[in-house]
Every structure is written in C-alpha cells, then in structure tokens.
Amino acid sequence: MSYWDTIVIGERVEIGSHRFEAADIKRFAAKYDPQPFHLDEDAARHSVLGGLCASGWHTTAVWMRLNVDSQTARIRAFVAAGNPVPKAGPSPGLKNLRWLKPVYAGDTVTFSQHVTAKRKSASRPGWGVIEFSCEGVNQSGETVFSFDAAAFYGTD
Amino acid sequence: MSYWDTIVIGERVEIGSHRFEAADIKRFAAKYDPQPFHLDEDAARHSVLGGLCASGWHTTAVWMRLNVDSQTARIRAFVAAGNPVPKAGPSPGLKNLRWLKPVYAGDTVTFSQHVTAKRKSASRPGWGVIEFSCEGVNQSGETVFSFDAAAFYGTD
Numbered sequence: 001m002s003y004w005d006t007i008v009i010g011e012r013v014e015i016g017s018h019r020f021e022a023a024d025i026k027r028f029a030a031k032y033d034p035q036p037f038h039l040d041e042d043a044a045r046h047s048v049l050g051g052l053c054a055s056g057w058h059t060t061a062v063w064m065r066l067n068v069d070s071q072t073a074r075i076r077a078f079v080a081a082g083n084p085v086p087k088a089g090p091s092p093g094l095k096n097l098r099w100l101k102p103v104y105a106g107d108t109v110t111f112s113q114h115v116t117a118k119r120k121s122a123s124r125p126g127w128g129v130i131e132f133s134c135e136g137v138n139q140s141g142e143t144v145f146s147f148d149a150a151a152f153y154g155t156d
Numbered sequence: 157m158s159y160w161d162t163i164v165i166g167e168r169v170e171i172g173s174h175r176f177e178a179a180d181i182k183r184f185a186a187k188y189d190p191q192p193f194h195l196d197e198d199a200a201r202h203s204v205l206g207g208l209c210a211s212g213w214h215t216t217a218v219w220m221r222l223n224v225d226s227q228t229a230r231i232r233a234f235v236a237a238g239n240p241v242p243k244a245g246p247s248p249g250l251k252n253l254r255w256l257k258p259v260y261a262g263d264t265v266t267f268s269q270h271v272t273a274k275r276k277s278a279s280r281p282g283w284g285v286i287e288f289s290c291e292g293v294n295q296s297g298e299t300v301f302s303f304d305a306a307a308f309y310g311t312d
Contacts, residue, residue, distance in 0.1 A: 032217040034224055037246075048245045056247060057220050061188040061213050068190055089204045090193075091212060093254035099247065 003078055003086030004118075004155040007130055012114045015070035018062045020054045022105035028058040041105075053102035059136060059145050060097070063111050067134075087154030089127065094149035101144040109136040109144060116148070120155050128155040159234055159242030160274075160311040163286055168270045172222035176210045178261035184214040197261075209258035215292060215301050216253070219267050223290075243310030245283065250305035257300040265292040265300060272304070276311050284311040 022041070029038030033055035036043035044052040071088070079085055103109060117131035129150050136145040178197070185194030189211035192199035200208040227244070235241055259265060273287040285306050292301040 032221045034221070048243070055220070056249075057213070057217050061217065064211070064213050065188045065190070087204070090258070091255065093212075093252070095253070096249070096251055097253060098249035102246070 001083055002154070002156055003075065003083070004128055004153050006078065007115060007118060007153070009115050009118060012112060013070065014110060014112045015063075016066035017108055017110040018066065019108045020058070020062075020103050020105060022052055025052060025054045025058065025105055028061070029055050033057055049102050051102070052105045054105075056099040056145070059099070059103050059109070060147075062109075063134060063136060063145070066111050067113070087127070087156075089152030089154075091149060091151050092129070094147050097145075097147040099145055101138070101142050103136075103138065103144050107144075108139045110138075111136045121152075124152075126154055126156050127152050129153075157239055158310070158312055159231065159239070160284055160309050162234065163271060163274060163309070165271050165274060168268060169226065170266060170268045171219075171226035173264055173266040174218045174222065175264040176214070176218075176259050176261060178208055181208060181210045181214065181261055184217070185211050189213055205258050207258070208261045210261075212255040212301070215255070215259050215265070216303075218265075219290060219292060219301070222267050223269070243283070243312075245308030245310075247305060247307050248285075250303050253301075253303040255301055257294070257298050259292075259294065259300050263300075264295045266294075267292045277308075280308075282310055282312050283308050285309075 026039055029035065037047040037049045037053060038055050041052045075086060111134065113132045113134045115130060115132050118128060120128040129152055131148065131150045133148050134146060135143050138144050182195055185191065193203040193205040193209060194211050197208045200206070231242060267290065269288045269290045271286060271288050274284060276284040285308055287304065287306045289304050290302060291299050294300050
C-alpha cells in the first residue's frame with residue numbers, strides 16, 4: 001500500500017491548537033513584521049485592530065509547524081505498520097490566503113485541513129498533487145484564517 | 157495631499173535584497189518548518205531539492221520585513237515633507253502565492269512590488285484598498301517567489 005492511497009478526498013483532519021502568547025507575538029513581529037499593533041500593547045489598543053495581535057505571517061508559520069508535526073506523525077505510523085517510506089516534495093504554493101479576524105494575544109487557534117482533490121502528475125511520473133483547504137478557528141468559534149494549498153507526494 | 161494620492165497604478169518599487177544564510181534558514185525551520193531540506197545540509201543534498209534551502213514561509217516573512225521597512229521609510233518621508241500622517245490598516249489577505257524555485261543557502265533575493273489597482277472602499281468610508289503584485293528574484297535572475305496582495309489605506 002502506498003501513502004498516496006491513504007489520502008482520501010473529503011477527509012478532514014485537526015492538526016493541533018496553539019495559544020498565541022504576547023511575548024511570542026512581539027518576538028516574531030520584531031524580526032519579520034514590526035508594525036505597532038504587533039509590537040506594543042498600548043500602540044495596539046489605539047490602532048485599528050484594538051489590541052496586540054499576531055502578524056498574519058506568524059499565524060501561517062505556526063500553522064506550518066503543526067502541519068509538519070502532524071504529517072510526520074502520520075507518516076511514522078504508516079511506516080511503523082510495515083509500509084514503505086513515502087516520498088514527499090515541496091509545496092508549489094497556495095491560493096486565497098485570508099486573514100479574516102485578528103489573532104489577539106491569549107487567543108487559542110485550532111487548525112484543520114480538508115482534502116479537496118488529488119491527481120497524479122502528468123509531467124512527473126511517480127508523483128502526484130494533493131489539494132487541501134486549511135482553516136484556523138479561535139476559542140470563540142470564529143474562523144480567523146483560511147487558505148487553499150497543494151503538496152506533492154510520491155504515488156508509488 | 158493624502159498618502160493615498162501618492163500611490164499610482166503601474167508603479168514598480170524595489171523594496172530591498174536579502175541574503176539567506178544557512179544559520180538563519182535552519183533557525184527559522186527548527187521553529188516553524190522542520191523538514192530535512194530546511195534543517196540539514198546532508199539530508200538536503202539527498203532530497204528532491206538538492207541542497208539546503210529556506211522554508212517558503214521564511215521567504216515570505218523576509219519579504220514582509222522588507223515591505224514594512226520600505227513602507228515606513230516612504231511614509232516618514234511623506235510626513236517629513238509636511239503632509240498628514242496616513243492611516244494604514246491590516247491586509248485582508250493574498251492570492252496566488254507561488255514558490256517557483258528553491259531559495260538555497262547563500263542566495264540573495266531582491267524583492268519588488270508593482271501596484272495593479274486602487275479603489276475606495278464602499279463599506280468603510282475614508283478607507284481604500286491597494287492591490288499589488290510582489291516578486292522575489294535571485295542573483296541569477298530567476299523569479300523564486302510571487303504573489304498578489306492587497307492592503308488598506310486611509311484615503312483622506
């Protein structure tokens with residue numbers, strides 16, 4: 001059995017939750033997104049966002065970490081069951097990234113993904129593309145972030 | 157004169173260059189994208205990417221930093237010339253993010269953006285949306301990354 005065959009269109013997986021702490025929000029922002037509403041509580045309170053909140057790129061980076069950890073655990077379990085090690089490749093990109101609500105300091109976001117399509121590559125024999133939709137939902141049930149992405153996997 | 161009026165459809169701005177060092181690539185990846193081709197030279201050499209390269213999310217985070225620095229400098233110069241402080245808001249999101257080529261350790265990427273549309277918001281008086289395309293080009297002239305984005309600005 002190949003790992004490719006275990007991925008089913010329509011499956012929905014929760015990949016984990018993360019609480020965004022003020023110190024982490026500021027640390028990420030100081031390096032990659034030094035805007036006042038990501039750096040300082042007082043400045044944030046007087047900004048259009050109304051409070052200290054994570055850079056949108058911090059939210060996507062945390063999603064990526066949970067995604068890698070979740071995938072790694074799934075692949076390890078697959079291999080531990082006596083199956084061959086799957087090939088996985090880089091992502092060609094993503095579409096429709098939306099930051100729908102601010103992620104405030106202290107918010108906990110739960111991330112999930114939903115497989116929407118899979119197809120074998122015509123140009124790269126032995127490889128295929130999985131398409132999936134991702135979203136992050138905060139502790140109040142509000143969707144804060146979503147996007148549609150794709151990833152390459154070996155099909156053999 | 158409002159800052160809004162200074163933004164012209166068709167303008168292309170180079171926002172800066174960044175050399176991706178192996179140590180930074182590994183540091184970002186260890187925290188947010190711990191895949192072998194972002195973490196370890198030997199593992200990367202034997203991977204589908206052929207060498208240590210930056211997480212796609214590292215590339216976007218560096219773009220964001222150069223974008224914020226470039227915007228801040230432009231707004232400071234505008235205000236220093238006696239104009240009112242512009243209002244700037246959060247990004248609603250982006251489309252068509254593509255990682256076209258790996259960004260290898262030691263590569264220098266030059267980032268630019270190109271204004272493609274501007275419109276006043278119907279639902280939020282005093283605000284408007286600027287649309288722009290961004291790209292990153294490496295030292296060999298290859299486009300490694302591109303996307304289409306939008307940002308809110310005050311129009312008054």
